Amino acid sequence: MKFSTVAILLSLASTSVAYPFMGTPGAPRHYQEWSKENEKRQLGFNADAQRIDVSGDHAFKPPGAGDLRGPCPGLNALANHGYLPSSGEISLDQAVSACNKVFGMGIDLGTFLSAYATVILGNPLSLSWSIGGQKAGLNLLGLLSPPQGLSGSHNKYESDASPGRFDAFLNGGNPAELSVQNFENLYALQPGETGGNYDLGVLIDHSRRTIQESRANNPQRFSGPFTGPIVSSAAHTFIPAFMSNHSAERPEGFLDQDVLKSFFGVTGTQGNIQSQRGHERIPENWYRRPIGDEYTIPAFTLEAVELQLAVPERVAVGGNLGTVNSFTGVNLADLTGGVYNSQTLLQGNNLICFGYQTLLTVVPDVLKGLVGDVSSALNVLTSRVAPSFAQFNCPQIEYYNKDLFNKFPGAGAGL
Numbered sequence: 155m156k157f158s159t160v161a162i163l164l165s166l167a168s169t170s171v172a173y174p175f176m177g178t179p180g181a182p183r184h185y186q187e188w189s190k191e192n193e194k195r196q197l198g199f200n201a202d203a204q205r206i207d208v209s210g211d212h213a214f215k216p217p218g219a220g221d222l223r224g225p226c227p228g229l230n231a232l233a234n235h236g237y238l239p240s241s242g243e244i245s246l247d248q249a250v251s252a253c254n255k256v257f258g259m260g261i262d263l264g265t266f267l268s269a270y271a272t273v274i275l276g277n278p279l280s281l282s283w284s285i286g287g288q289k290a291g292l293n294l295l296g297l298l299s300p301p302q303g304l305s306g307s308h309n310k311y312e313s314d315a316s317p318g319r320f321d322a323f324l325n326g327g328n329p330a331e332l333s334v335q336n337f338e339n340l341y342a343l344q345p346g347e348t349g350g351n352y353d354l355g356v357l358i359d360h361s362r363r364t365i366q367e368s369r370a371n372n373p374q375r376f377s378g379p380f381t382g383p384i385v386s387s388a389a390h391t392f393i394p395a396f397m398s399n400h401s402a403e404r405p406e407g408f409l410d411q412d413v414l415k416s417f418f419g420v421t422g423t424q425g426n427i428q429s430q431r432g433h434e435r436i437p438e439n440w441y442r443r444p445i446g447d448e449y450t451i452p453a454f455t456l457e458a459v460e461l462q463l464a465v466p467e468r469v470a471v472g473g474n475l476g477t478v479n480s481f482t483g484v485n486l487a488d489l490t491g492g493v494y495n496s497q498t499l500l501q502g503n504n505l506i507c508f509g510y511q512t513l514l515t516v517v518p519d520v521l522k523g524l525v526g527d528v529s530s531a532l533n534v535l536t537s538r539v540a541p542s543f544a545q546f547n548c549p550q551i552e553y554y555n556k557d558l559f560n561k562f563p564g565a566g567a568g569l
Contacts, residue, residue, distance in 0.1 A: 216234060231434040343360060
């Protein structure tokens with residue numbers, strides 16, 4: 155690496171603006187290695203500030219009758235420890251606050267994800283959503299259909315080739331359930347039962363396997379423009395970013411077998427993993443990310459690009475055509491009227507801009523079938539999320555050809 159490139163990396167390490175080196179193969183890994191060493195030197199470890207309380211009001215309590223749990227192990231754990239309502243029905247702001255406090259998720263990223271969840275799978279009129287499915291008999295004024303919750307968000311929020319969940323087509327339309335085999339595959343990437351570290355490199359290896367197996371086994375595999383490059387990548391990068399334990403000896407974080415199993419609500423050993431649905435829990439003596447090292451939109455973008463440079467299949471938009479191993483990609487230039495294309499998607503801020511602009515283009519049409527007042531619902535996104543994206547100067551999509559997805563049987567009503 156030339157000195158000029160190193161200088162660029164160092165100068166951008168403390169900012170949340172453009173990352174022009176993203177388009178250079180290999181640069182993200184170099185940046186990450188430097189960033190972790192810098193974190194050790196500068197952020198250190200503060201036990202009092204980073205320790206997450208799992209006693210008293212925050213002691214583990216499994217879901218009761220009627221409590222909702224869904225496909226996200228982190229959200230399930232927050233509800234099981236009282237950082238979110240045990241019912242699983244939460245507000246936009248509760249999700250942002252809890253994810254920031256417990257996991258160190260940046261307010262910008264948490265707001266982006268929770269606002270989108272509120273609009274697409276929740277109730278944008280009451281600013282609430284469900285981390286699981288919908289409540290039986292729910293009838294809310296102003297909504298044209300009951301909110302489906304995170305468990306009913308496939309191809310809108312969740313996607314195929316998850317690190318731990320099933321593809322929808324392969325599990326009777328229930329992608330919210332943990333695939334023990336998927337978890338076993340991840341678990342086996344570290345030897346033995348102790349001392350492992352499921353860092354980003356390990357999750358990149360697991361990401362490669364999940365997407366290859368999805369294409370080879372799911373005739374209706376589909377990767378949408380938001381759920382694929384953005385959400386599916388996040389599902390993998392979030393595991394080390396938010397589940398890793400931190401200590402004075404390892405301030406950069408480490409994620410061993412016991413912590414991984416706790417957050418996924420499983421027990422057992424390799425080859426004998428057992429899952430108890432909805433029992434995800436925060437481990438004892440667990441310490442979150444260092445204060446001041448919140449996982450923001452730029453931080454996620456950096457790791458998502460690193461993953462996609464290593465696993466190009468992860469960034470591809472398209473799907474199988476009704477038979478296995480028939481994956482066909484969509485030309486992003488045709489999809490977006492030439493604003494974005496596959497050749498430059500991993501350069502600069504194009505990836506996160508592509509995801510954000512896709513939402514702004516498609517969501518108004520989706521909302522027409524969900525709420526009576528589309529403008530009020532859309533205002534949730536524009537008022538809560540737009541300020542965080544102003545710094546990126548994202549090119550706007552004026553034309554979006556959703557008809558390109560008609561040939562994919564797995565696309566359904568996805569974005």
